[in-house]
Amino acid sequence: MSNGWDESAAAWIADMGEEGDFGRSHVLDAPMLARLRDRGFRRALDVGCGEGRFCRMLRDLGIAPVGIDPTDALLRQARARDPAGTYRPGRAEALPFADGAFDLVVSYLTLIDIPDVRAAIREIARVLAPGGTLLIANLTSLSTAGAWTMDADGIRRFRIDGYLEERAEWAEWHGIRVRNWHRPLSLYMRLLLEQGLALRHFDEPAPHRGDPERIARHRRVPWFVMMEWEKPGTGPAAR
Numbered sequence: 001m002s003n004g005w006d007e008s009a010a011a012w013i014a015d016m017g018e019e020g021d022f023g024r025s026h027v028l029d030a031p032m033l034a035r036l037r038d039r040g041f042r043r044a045l046d047v048g049c050g051e052g053r054f055c056r057m058l059r060d061l062g063i064a065p066v067g068i069d070p071t072d073a074l075l076r077q078a079r080a081r082d083p084a085g086t087y088r089p090g091r092a093e094a095l096p097f098a099d100g101a102f103d104l105v106v107s108y109l110t111l112i113d114i115p116d117v118r119a120a121i122r123e124i125a126r127v128l129a130p131g132g133t134l135l136i137a138n139l140t141s142l143s144t145a146g147a148w149t150m151d152a153d154g155i156r157r158f159r160i161d162g163y164l165e166e167r168a169e170w171a172e173w174h175g176i177r178v179r180n181w182h183r184p185l186s187l188y189m190r191l192l193l194e195q196g197l198a199l200r201h202f203d204e205p206a207p208h209r210g211d212p213e214r215i216a217r218h219r220r221v222p223w224f225v226m227m228e229w230e231k232p233g234t235g236p237a238a239r
Contacts, residue, residue, distance in 0.1 A: 003113070004170070004176075006073065011174060013073075015175070016050070018053070022214065023223060024109075026208065027205055027223070028137050028205060028224055028226070030205075032135065032137055035135055035201065036135065041103055044103075045066050046066070047068060047110055049065075050069055051081065052079075052082050052085060056081070058106070065086070069089070075089060092114050092119075092123060099126055100128065100129040101127050102127055102129060103131070105127065105132070106135050107135070111136065111138045111181075112139050112180045112181050112182075122195065125197060129231065131231065133228060133230055133231075134192075134229040135227075136227045136228075138225050139224060139225075140204065140222055140223060140224060140225045141184050141188075141225075143221060144169075144180060146158050158221045163184055165182075166184070166187065196232060198231075199227065201226070201227065204222040205224060206218065207219075
């Protein structure tokens with residue numbers, strides 16, 4: 001069954017542009033990059049790199065990135081925009097890399113797209129070197145379990161239902177139609193902890209610029225979560 005990415009690739013590329021959508025450019029980019037500056041990272045894997053936007057940002061920080069994605073059209077766009085970059089086809093559930101190959105792994109709004117997140121997190125932990133860092137941005141589980149509705153009193157409120165039920169649903173916006181997975185935050189936390197990873201940073205970042213009404217709505221219901229995890233050990237990635 002299609003997850004919609006092949007059919008939505010052109011609309012996605014047009015919607016992202018170079019700056020990215022509101023969530024990336026106004027909420028996540030700044031805190032994500034702040035966690036990476038001046039940390040001495042050498043080789044990074046961007047899991048679900050899409051059109052390569054964050055890989056280009058990693059290279060601007062002096063980090064050598066490898067992007068992996070299962071959607072051919074997005075990889076072609078990444079290579080066209082970044083001919084010197086390294087972009088490979090593949091899925092998070094079966095990463096084509098050796099154990100401990102990267103001192104940094106990034107998952108930037110990709111866990112929600114992965115059907116077998118259990119296999120994906122095992123693979124991510126496997127390719128992360130001892131002492132290495134896993135930086136995750138994901139939709140909050142509150143946001144994937146609910147929707148804004150207009151109540152009878154004319155006030156918009158966010159309704160949450162079925163929070164503990166893991167499920168896939170179709171998400172549609174700007175000509176894009178893809179399957180996203182809702183999972184409770186506890187599931188992600190448990191899977192990461194089971195790999196022996198240690199949580200070093202947790203945040204629900206707020207918009208730092210943009211339309212005031214949109215910022216106010218985001219503050220009522222944060223849309224994103226950021227987590228930084230470390231793989232224990234004293235290998236070459238340890239700092």
